[in-house]
Amino acid sequence: MKNRLLIILFGLLFCIPNVNAQNDNLEPVESIFDDYDFQFEYYSLIRKVLMNGMSDYPEVRFLIIPSFSVEEVVAIEKENEKYFIVHHKMSKSIWYTDKNKEKIKVKKKKVEISESDMKLYKELFKKAITHRKYPDKEIMGLDGVNYYFSVADRPLKTGTVWSPKSGSKMDRLKEVGYSLISLANDTKEDEKVELKTELIERIKKLTTEIK
Template identity: 40%
Template sequence: MSEIPFARFIVIPSFSKEYAFSIEKKNEEYFVVSITPSESYWRAKNKKNVKFESKKLKIDKKFYSKISHLFQLLAKQTKSYDNEIYSTDGETYYFITADNNGKTKTGKIWTPTNNSLMGNLIKISNNLFSIGNGNYISVSEINSEIDKLVIELEK
């Protein structure tokens, strides 16, 4: 993965292994890079033995730009809280991006309800991870879901 994330999504489940994707640009080509560890990194006895498998899918500039817009919108709306709620069950989702000044911004969501705005964001992000991992999911369907979510987030 690149040093400064353009857009990155990391999932840390309570009882299964983590997974992530990164949206990257290299030499005017655009990619979804999906990363899966060989075992749960968080629970590994020897973290040095954990191997990471990366798969990538080339995407077009329009799709890259749409994902960019979504993550930049998230970066603008990310808030800091003095008192964070921690829990041991569920899934924690991290969204990482760089703002226009190159400063990294991180948002965190813990187990949102499925049909909430953040639940829809998780669905889109899981679909992006899946296509990067070689699974077939309609890019036009993901585009449509991003459009709907952006409209709601911009209200």
């Protein structure tokens, strides 16, 4: 009974107000005053546990909240005039852990990235967030992933998308977000990230297409 209730509540977490949109854009993020109490408590734990030690004002941030697996986040942050990809991933789901949520271990990785490569991501995220739109038609869904994209743009601005349609611009944006995680995981901590030409061109192409 308890597990069934958790699933129902988690479905509400994603269905209200985060839903699958007909338009191929990020959606605005609602105010904390529009959240249910359980949503506010959960998001507070995301910030306190998953994002512990991360900058409150990153250049870009990509937050992943799935329905049934662990939460993770990746960001590009500035530190001592250098830029770093910072990746945090929960070892267990915050939502489905019953007790001692704040003691769940977080897997962390940090690698350096060049300023020019950082700017590629920042320009894309800024473009996508600038063109946020509410959906023309809302479709409810329980099993999927909610993605949050943030960019430092005086102040930090955020847009979200729920399990975008395969091949859509928002699906490609999601894949660019995941590329930051791959770069962090595939690069040794004493080395600097190197973007392949294919990824650079993919980011540039998507940046021009979003509108």
